[in-house]
Amino acid sequence: MWHPMEHSDLDAVIKIADVVWGSKYYESRDVFRQKLKYYPQGCWMYNSDAYIFSHPGILDAPPGLNKSLSINTPNCYHIHDIALLPRLRGLGIAHRIIEQLLHKLEPITLVAVDGTQEYWESFGFTVRAQTAYGQYMVKFS
Numbered sequence: 001m002w003h004p005m006e007h008s009d010l011d012a013v014i015k016i017a018d019v020v021w022g023s024k025y026y027e028s029r030d031v032f033r034q035k036l037k038y039y040p041q042g043c044w045m046y047n048s049d050a051y052i053f054s055h056p057g058i059l060d061a062p063p064g065l066n067k068s069l070s071i072n073t074p075n076c077y078h079i080h081d082i083a084l085l086p087r088l089r090g091l092g093i094a095h096r097i098i099e100q101l102l103h104k105l106e107p108i109t110l111v112a113v114d115g116t117q118e119y120w121e122s123f124g125f126t127v128r129a130q131t132a133y134g135q136y137m138v139k140f141s
Helices: 007-020 029-038 093-101 117-121
Strands: 002-004 043-046 050-057 076-084 108-112 126-130 135-139
Touching: 002 093, 007 029, 007 043, 007 050, 007 076, 029 050, 043 093, 050 093, 076 093, 108 117, 117 135
Parallel strands: 076 108
Antiparallel strands: 002 043, 043 050, 050 076, 108 135, 126 135
């Protein structure tokens, strides 16, 4: 079951990120900690097997990887990272939390990595630009 992330969940976040992303999309414990502190209501855990980080953002300025957030005048909502251990994929677990996030401030943005563009298109996202690490996508209501 999805529940609000706590600082004690960061060990699990690091383990999940290592399994799912390895060094390819590395973010440090300090960056995860800062994101949780910046916008705790956008950080969720599914037991110790999945996480999501989301927060207010700036349209057409996706945050970089492994960078602390500093957003003064947000004008969108950004899904920064969602990771599930492989055994949870295909069970609809991510779908449930994404549906909740789609009711946040719009537009909603994200960067689709590793061939997930089609998955995000199923939620109504469209490609807006290419970033250094994936397709920058936006969903307008």
